[in-house]
Amino acid sequence: MSPDWAPATALDRRGFLKLGAGSAAAFTLLGASVQLAGCSQQATPAAAGFRWLTAADLPFARLLVAGVAGSALPADPAVADAALEEGVRRIDICLDALGAPAQKEVRKLFDLLQWGPFRRFAGGVAKPWSEATAADMQALLANFSASRLGLLNGAFRALAKIGSIVFWSQPVAYPLARYPGPPAWAVAALNA
Amino acid sequence: MAINDLYTDGLAKGWKIRDASTLTRDETLEADVVIVGSGAGGGTAAEILSAAGLSVLMLEEGALYTSRDFKALDEFSSYSKLYQEAAGRATSDGAIPILQGRAVGGTTLVNWTTSIRTPAQTLEYWTRDFGLKSSASDDMAPWFAKMEERLGVAPWAAEPNANNAVLRDGCEKLGLHWKTIPRNVRGCWNLGYCGVGCPVNAKQSMLVTTIPAALDRGMTLVHHARADRLQFAGGRVNGLTVHALDADTRHPTGITLNVRARHYVLAGGAINTPALLLRSKAPDPHQRIGQRTCVHPVNASLAVFERQIDGFHGAPQSIYSDHFLWPEDGGIGYKLEVPPLQPMLASSVLARYGDALAQDMAQLPNTNVLIALMRDGFHEQSAGGRVRIDDAGQPVFDYDVHEPLWNALRHAFVQMAEIQFAAGAKSVRPAHIDAEPCANMDEARAAIAALPMRKHRTGLVTAHLMGGCAMGEDRQRCVIDSRGRHHETENLSIFDGSMFPSSIGANPQLTIYGFVSRNATALAEALAPAAKAAA
Numbered sequence: 148m149s150p151d152w153a154p155a156t157a158l159d160r161r162g163f164l165k166l167g168a169g170s171a172a173a174f175t176l177l178g179a180s181v182q183l184a185g186c187s188q189q190a191t192p193a194a195a196g197f198r199w200l201t202a203a204d205l206p207f208a209r210l211l212v213a214g215v216a217g218s219a220l221p222a223d224p225a226v227a228d229a230a231l232e233e234g235v236r237r238i239d240i241c242l243d244a245l246g247a248p249a250q251k252e253v254r255k256l257f258d259l260l261q262w263g264p265f266r267r268f269a270g271g272v273a274k275p276w277s278e279a280t281a282a283d284m285q286a287l288l289a290n291f292s293a294s295r296l297g298l299l300n301g302a303f304r305a306l307a308k309i310g311s312i313v314f315w316s317q318p319v320a321y322p323l324a325r326y327p328g329p330p331a332w333a334v335a336a337l338n339a
Numbered sequence: 340m341a342i343n344d345l346y347t348d349g350l351a352k353g354w355k356i357r358d359a360s361t362l363t364r365d366e367t368l369e370a371d372v373v374i375v376g377s378g379a380g381g382g383t384a385a386e387i388l389s390a391a392g393l394s395v396l397m398l399e400e401g402a403l404y405t406s407r408d409f410k411a412l413d414e415f416s417s418y419s420k421l422y423q424e425a426a427g428r429a430t431s432d433g434a435i436p437i438l439q440g441r442a443v444g445g446t447t448l449v450n451w452t453t454s455i456r457t458p459a460q461t462l463e464y465w466t467r468d469f470g471l472k473s474s475a476s477d478d479m480a481p482w483f484a485k486m487e488e489r490l491g492v493a494p495w496a497a498e499p500n501a502n503n504a505v506l507r508d509g510c511e512k513l514g515l516h517w518k519t520i521p522r523n524v525r526g527c528w529n530l531g532y533c534g535v536g537c538p539v540n541a542k543q544s545m546l547v548t549t550i551p552a553a554l555d556r557g558m559t560l561v562h563h564a565r566a567d568r569l570q571f572a573g574g575r576v577n578g579l580t581v582h583a584l585d586a587d588t589r590h591p592t593g594i595t596l597n598v599r600a601r602h603y604v605l606a607g608g609a610i611n612t613p614a615l616l617l618r619s620k621a622p623d624p625h626q627r628i629g630q631r632t633c634v635h636p637v638n639a640s641l642a643v644f645e646r647q648i649d650g651f652h653g654a655p656q657s658i659y660s661d662h663f664l665w666p667e668d669g670g671i672g673y674k675l676e677v678p679p680l681q682p683m684l685a686s687s688v689l690a691r692y693g694d695a696l697a698q699d700m701a702q703l704p705n706t707n708v709l710i711a712l713m714r715d716g717f718h719e720q721s722a723g724g725r726v727r728i729d730d731a732g733q734p735v736f737d738y739d740v741h742e743p744l745w746n747a748l749r750h751a752f753v754q755m756a757e758i759q760f761a762a763g764a765k766s767v768r769p770a771h772i773d774a775e776p777c778a779n780m781d782e783a784r785a786a787i788a789a790l791p792m793r794k795h796r797t798g799l800v801t802a803h804l805m806g807g808c809a810m811g812e813d814r815q816r817c818v819i820d821s822r823g824r825h826h827e828t829e830n831l832s833i834f835d836g837s838m839f840p841s842s843i844g845a846n847p848q849l850t851i852y853g854f855v856s857r858n859a860t861a862l863a864e865a866l867a868p869a870a871k872a873a874a
C-alpha cells in the first residue's frame with residue numbers, strides 16, 4: 148500500500164475543498180481515509196443474489212434509481228418497486244462488467260458515499276442511505292453537479308449515467324419517453 | 340418470417356467453432372496464423388488468409404451471438420452483452436465514455452454502418468509525418484473498392500429518417516456541404532437498431548460476411564477466449580497464452596490454451612491490442628506502444644422540434660457534413676453526423692436526473708441530436724491519449740483535452756445549433772452540464788460563448804478508437820511498418836484500428852477494411868507463395 152494517504156483521517160469541509168479541482172490524487176486520498184476509518188468494502192463479498200454490489204451498496208443503489216427516475220417513477224407502488232428492483236439488478240450487471248481499474252474507482256466512490264463526513268460535506272446528505280429519500284439523492288446529485296471540483300462533476304456524470312441507463316432502458320419507462328418500442332410490423336415479422 | 344441463421348446452417352455443415360468456456364482441460368492449438376480478435380481487422384484478415392490456403396485460428400474474448408439473439412431489439416441486453424465493459428468503458432478519468440464492441444464480429448456487430456473512405460488529406464499527413472509508404476489515395480482506391488464490393492457499400496437510397504434529415508435540411512438552408520452516407524448493408528429493413536445487433540443479417544458485419552467465408556475454408560474460431568500474453572524471443576513471437584473465460588465472459592475459468600503459430604496477427608482493436616503488447620513486454624525501443632491513441636472526441640447538440648423526429652427508428656446514419664472538417668486556418672476540424680435515439684442511449688448522454696430528465700425524455704420523439712466528431716491527432720497540442728496497463732496488466736487509457744480541442748468543440752456547439760435552428764428547431768441545448776435550452780441563435784451564441792469548456796462539464800463520448808500502434812516507416816515514431824508488420828518482430832502483424840498514426844477524420848471501418856485487405860494480402864503472399872502461384 149502507498150504511504151502517502153496518512154494525512155486525511157478526519158476531513159473537514161475546508162480540508163476537503165482544498166483538494167484541487169480535478170486532482171487525480173483526491174479520490175485516492177479520500178479512499179485511503181475511508182480505509183483508515185474502517186469503512187472500506189473493498190474486500191466485502193457481493194450481497195446474496197448479486198455479482199458486485201455489497202449489502203451496504205444496495206440502499207444507495209436503489210435510491211440512485213429512484214432519484215434519477217424522479218417523477219417518471221410509476222405511481223403504482225408495486226410497479227415502482229419492481230422498476231427499482233430491476234434497476235438495482237441492472238446496476239449490478241453493469242458494474243460487474245467493468246474492467247478492474249474502473250471497478251476500483253467505483254468502489255472508492257461507493258465507499259466514500261457510505262462515509263458520513265464525505266456524504267455530508269461533499270454531498271449535503273446527513274442521513275445514512277438506509278434512512279435517506281430520493282430527494283436526498285437528488286440533493287447529492289445537485290451538489291456534485293454544481294461543485295467546482297472536476298472530480299465530483301465526474302462522479303455526478305457517472306451516477307447520472309448509470310441511473311439513467313438502468314431506468315430508461317426498462318419497458319415500463321417507454322411510454323414516458325413516448326417510445327413505441329421497435330416497429331410493431333418488424334417485431335411481428337421477426338417472430339412469425 | 341424466419342431469418343436464416345447462418346451459424347445454425349454453418350455448424351451443420353461442419354464449421355469449426357468452439358466455446359472455450361466449456362473446456363475442462365488445457366490444450367495446445369497450432370495454426371499457420373492465429374488472429375486475436377474478430378472485428379473489422381480480424382474478420383477481413385481471416386477471409387484473405389484462409390482463402391490463400393493457410394490454416395487460421397481466430398480467438399475472440401466475447402461470445403458468439405447471431406441474428407436470432409437480436410430479435411428482441413432490446414437496448415439493455417445488447418449493450419450489456421455486446422460491448423466492452425457492458426458499454427461502461429471510459430477514459431481513466433471517466434471524462435470520455437467509450438463504446439467498443441466485444442463479441443464475434445467485434446465492433447462491426449454493433450456499428451452504425453457508415454462506410455466512408457479515408458480522406459486524402461489524412462493519407463498525405465500519415466505519409467509526410469510518419470513515413471507511411473504506398474498509401475496515397477490512388478494506391479488505396481482499389482482496396483477500398485474491393486471491400487465496398489465485398490460488403491455491399493452503397494449510398495443509402497431510401498429517404499433519410501427525420502433525425503438525419505435535420506442535418507441535410509439545415510446544411511442545405513445554410514449553404515453548407517452535406518452528403519448521403521454509403522452504408523454496408525444488403526436488404527436493410529430500415530429499422531434503426533444497428534447499435535444493438537442487426538436481427539435480419541442486413542448489416543454486412545464480419546459476423547455475416549468474412550467470418551463465415553473463412554469458416555467455410557476451414558478456419559477454427561474459438562470464442563470466450565482471451566489472449567493474455569505473447570512470448571517474445573530472438574526477434575520472434577514463439578507462443579501465445581490464452582485464458583478461457585466463463586459463460587458470461589467476465590472471469591477466467593482457469594483453463595489455458597497455448598497457441599503456436601507461424602505468424603501472429605493482433606486485431607483486438609485500439610486499447611486492447613496495445614495493452615496486450617505492453618502486458619507481453621513486446622520490444623518497444625522508442626516507447627511508442629499505446630501512444631497517440633485517438634478517439635474523435637464527440638460533443639452533441641440537442642434540439643426540440645414541433646414535428647415528429649422519431650430518431651429511434653430508421654437507418655441510424657444516412658447524412659453527414661464535412662463542411663467543418665478541414666478548416667482553412669489549418670486548425671482542428673470536425674465531421675457532423677447524427678446518432679440513433681433509442682431511450683437508453685439517449686438518456687445516457689443527457690447528464691440529467693429526476694424531473695428535468697423526465698421532461699427531456701418526454702420530448703424524445705420530437706428530439707434531434709447532432710454530433711461533431713473532432714479530428715484529433717493532427718496537431719501538436721492534440722496528439723491523442725495514451726494506453727498503459729495497471730499492475731495486473733489491465734488497460735488504462737489516459738486522454739487529455741487541450742485548448743485547441745476545446746475551442747473546436749465550442750465552435751461545433753455553435754455550428755450544430757445553427758444547423759438545427761435552420762432546420763426549424765424550437766429550441767437547442769448543447770450537451771453540457773451548464774447549458775439550458777435556447778430559443779434562438781442569438782441566445783445560443785451567447786450561452787455557448789459562456790460555457791466553461793472543461794472535462795465532465797462538457798459532455799463527451801467516443802465510438803471510434805484509433806491508434807496506439809502507429810503505422811509507418813519512421814521507426815522512432817511507429818510500431819509497425821506500412822504493411823502492418825511489427826518493426827522489431829518478424830512474425831507479428833497488427834491489423835486493426837490501433838494501426839493509425841492519428842484519427843482518420845471519417846468513421847473508421849472502411850479505412851480498417853482497406854488497409855487490412857491490402858496488408859493481409861501481402862502477408863498471405865509472404866506466407867503462402869504457393870497459393871499465389873496457383874491463383
Ligand SMILES: Cc1cc2nc3c(=O)[nH]c(=O)nc-3n(C[C@H](O)[C@H](O)[C@H](O)COP(=O)(O)OP(=O)(O)OC[C@H]3O[C@@H](n4cnc5c(N)ncnc54)[C@H](O)[C@@H]3O)c2cc1C
Nearest residue numbers: 376378379380400445446451452453566607608836846848
Ligand atoms: C456504437 C458504434 C457505432 C459505430 N459506427 C460506425 C460506423 O457507422 N462506421 C464506422 O466506420 N465505424 C463505426 N464504428 C467504429 C467501428 O466499428 C470500429 O472502429 C471498428 O470495428 C474497429 O475495428 P477493429 O478491428 O479495430 O476492432 P473491433 O471491431 O473492435 O474488434 C476487436 C475484437 O477483438 C476482441 N478482443 C479484444 N481483445 C482481445 C483479446 N485479448 N483476446 C481475444 N479477443 C480480443 C474484442 O472483443 C473485439 O470483438 C462504431 C463503433 C461503435 C461502438
Ligand code: SF4
Nearest residue numbers: 527528530531533537
Ligand atoms: S437499420 Fe438495417 S442494418 Fe441496421 S439493424 Fe436495421 S435492418 Fe439491420
